[in-house]
Amino acid sequence: MNIVCLDMEGVLVPEIWIAFAEQSGIPELKRTTRDEPDYDKLMNWRLGILKEHGLGLREIQAVIARIDPLPGAKAFLDELRSLTQVIILSDTFEQFAKPLMEKLDWPSIFCNTLEVAPDGEITGFQMRCEKSKLTTVKALQSCGFDTIAAGDSYNDLGMIQASKAGFLFKSTDQIKADHPELPAYEEFDDLLAAIKNVLDQKEE
Numbered sequence: 001m002n003i004v005c006l007d008m009e010g011v012l013v014p015e016i017w018i019a020f021a022e023q024s025g026i027p028e029l030k031r032t033t034r035d036e037p038d039y040d041k042l043m044n045w046r047l048g049i050l051k052e053h054g055l056g057l058r059e060i061q062a063v064i065a066r067i068d069p070l071p072g073a074k075a076f077l078d079e080l081r082s083l084t085q086v087i088i089l090s091d092t093f094e095q096f097a098k099p100l101m102e103k104l105d106w107p108s109i110f111c112n113t114l115e116v117a118p119d120g121e122i123t124g125f126q127m128r129c130e131k132s133k134l135t136t137v138k139a140l141q142s143c144g145f146d147t148i149a150a151g152d153s154y155n156d157l158g159m160i161q162a163s164k165a166g167f168l169f170k171s172t173d174q175i176k177a178d179h180p181e182l183p184a185y186e187e188f189d190d191l192l193a194a195i196k197n198v199l200d201q202k203e204e
Helices: 016-024 039-053 057-064 073-083 094-103 132-142 154-162 173-178 188-203
Strands: 002-006 085-093 108-116 122-126 146-151 165-169
Touching: 002 132, 002 188, 016 057, 039 122, 057 094, 073 085, 073 188, 085 094, 085 132, 094 108, 108 132, 132 146, 132 154, 146 154, 146 188, 154 165, 165 188
Parallel strands: 002 085, 002 146, 085 108, 146 165
Antiparallel strands: 108 122
């Protein structure tokens, strides 16, 4: 029994923080997990910048409302979901993900949650579990699933490497150079073909 685990940002939708950095005119917020492997450090740094500029959840959600999935992402996900079970594993937050999941016809997503004050200030965040993507993949495997994983960033490497098959998708030159053993794709059709190939092998 197979289950596909996909990253969200950079794979199915644009990077939320990059979009917000561009809209807010704060270039420092363009830093993502492609640049900083330590997610806890990255998020605390982001929250400090938001507080410094007096920005909160309302402003970020206004930007997210204008974000659409990457071209081809919905068709890719629709076809993949017709073939096998799919879960999106993301280090984003429920308050960010909901409008994007609506645009993708509500796929299953496991993510985290923000702590938000009544005035909209983001005061903290709660991670679902430690190393959430790797932990979730291992939990799925313990339930009898073979996992197939794809992502673009440092925080995706654990689930990719622990899966029966794993792929880099729209990743950075540095990550691809550091992990030449991982097949890397740039187009949804190519990633779908690679996943289908793994699914077909299981059926033989």
